Amino acid sequence: MSHPDKYRLRRTMMFLNCQKPSLIKDPYVYKPDSIMLDLEDAVAEREKDAARYSLYHALQEIDYRGVERVVRINGLDTDLWREDVRCAVAGGCDSIRIPKTETADDVRTVEYAIAEAEREFRRPVGSVLIMAALESARGVINAMSICDSSERLFGIALSGGDFSRDLQVPISGTGVEFMGARQHMIIAARAAKVQCFDTVWTNLDDMEGFRKEVETIHAMGFDGKSIVNPRQIPVVHEIYTPKQKDIVYAEKVVREIEDKRAKGIGVFTVDGKMIDIAFYDGAKRTIALAKASGVYKGDL
């Protein structure tokens, strides 16, 4: 049976440096769906040990009020990641993010270490979920097998900085350099029935550019976006929350399909648009997203 939180709402994942107590003490006040407690790039090399102690005690003592606690471990090419996994699992994290994932074997290697840690620290085996960050051309090309690699894997995320370096192009701000990767990743994620998350937008002075990018990835089908500043959260949530007219229409579609199905009618119209069973799942998703976003008061 699938983990109950595998498909939870993850519109925003806010990166927080575990080295900074001021950042990890109360991020829930900004109401992100998930926080990404970072042991990797944000932490100075000589402070890796300190970041782990901070992470462990924060996970143990701070009530994050339902916000998902994802821990980004160090890369599999370091001698740090195994201890990161032990620390995160012992602390009680919800999920682990694997950086620089290139193959399905990378995921399975971490999955094995997580299972060992779950047994060591007496957590139910299978309780910690995984997400994989794809940061290279090879990782993106292997997106399909990575998505299929583990029952624990709830999603994949594009990591734009490293990916653009691997492509040997600068980040333009237009998203042109990410077009192929984004399209490929969302198709792979949907084929494997896992979630897909977009990369960070780091220019905090350009909120208009940020909004455009979120609108684009929302239209492409991404489940959410990695974020680096609380100011970005309301923008993403606004764009990802179904509008009232879409909710009303989705309700009509669901009710009409169920009614017409009972009467043996396959194709009909709702508000002048042709509808058949193919629209059912989409309408149900809109209702589910509206419910999860707290804007649906109906009875579906």
Added chain:
Amino acid sequence: MKISKLAVAGTLESSDCMVTIEPAKKGIDLELDSVVIRQYGRRIREVAMETLDRLEVKNARVTIVDKGALDCTIKARIECAAARASEFEGRVSWGGTIR
């Protein structure tokens, strides 16, 4: 845990604390400077002594300069400083001595 050299963990940024641990001959000598010493001084000392006791640090001079750190941060900084001061290199027993 035997403290064999001077070590520091933490910073003087807001919500953090800087912990210095160094070898001492007999017992724990704890010095505390905090921006909230009137309100939380007793509690910070309590957390510090409990943490040192759990780590089985018997002899050390410990200096804490607190900038409004939560209990979890005080514990984390003391444990990190103690591990560095003891030249600890093994696997941390998370949930064991580090609890």
